[in-house]
Amino acid sequence: MASVTLNGLNVAILVTDGFEQVEMTEPRNALDASGAETQLVSPKDGQVKAWKFTEWGDTFPVDMPLDSARPENFDALLLPGGVINPDKLRTLPDAVAFVKAFFDAGKPVASICHGPWTIIEAGAARGRRLTSWPSLKTDLKNAGAEWVDQQVGVDQGLATSRQPDDIPAFNPEVLNLFASARRQLRQTAAE
Structure with missing residues (x-):
């Protein structure tokens, strides 16, 4: 994973209370280690609380409230799972519109566990092969x-995975997928 460089890539991580902690922290650590700039975006102000397998986990500061976040300011999107988090997000029109904007713009998206619920709601699952x-x-x-x-x-700019045990296979694929967005950015800047 260390060979993938994502310097200059801005990644939104959309969460609300109840996201599976390891499904956010492990991919985020891999992205940060590769040079990406990650920001927790949430419909909640202040802090969000993670779920840690069978009980509440740690709290994390929200870097940007959803109502201030603009998809055009990000290059890629990470959707952690957990049961509570995506179930809440898929009921919020602003969260669904935020996710849909990444697919509409052809930007890469990564999602794990129950995260695809929000992808379904955004109308972006059709015709894709995913787990x-x-x-x-x-x-x-x-x-x-x-x-x-x-x-x-x-498949088609979307990386998906089943569960926390799959994160060692998920992270390298996410980095490679997001690296393609970085290459596109560099090409566009050079033109």
Whole structure:
């Protein structure tokens, strides 16, 4: 993973209370170590509280409130899972619109566990091959996606993974996917 350089890449991490802690912290650490600038974006002001497998986890400062966040100021999006977090986000029109804007602009998105619930709500699952926590299989199929049971899948600018145990396979794929966005930015700047 250390060979991927993401200097200058701005990544939004959309969460609210109840995101699975390791599904945010581990990918974020990998992104930060590769030089990306990550920001926690949330509909909540101040702090968000993580879920840690079977109980509440740590709190994290919100870097940018959702109502101030502009998708055009970010190059990529990370959607951690947990059950509570994406279930709340998919009911918030501003959160759904934020996610949809990344897909509409062709920017890369990474999602793990229950995170694809928000992708379904944004209308971006149709025609994509992806994975998730197994209980989302029917939801994703009903939304027009091809669901696969594997550690990580990458299709049409979307990297997905099933669960925390898959993070060692997920992180390198996310870095590689987001590196493609960095290359695009450099090309555009050179033109």
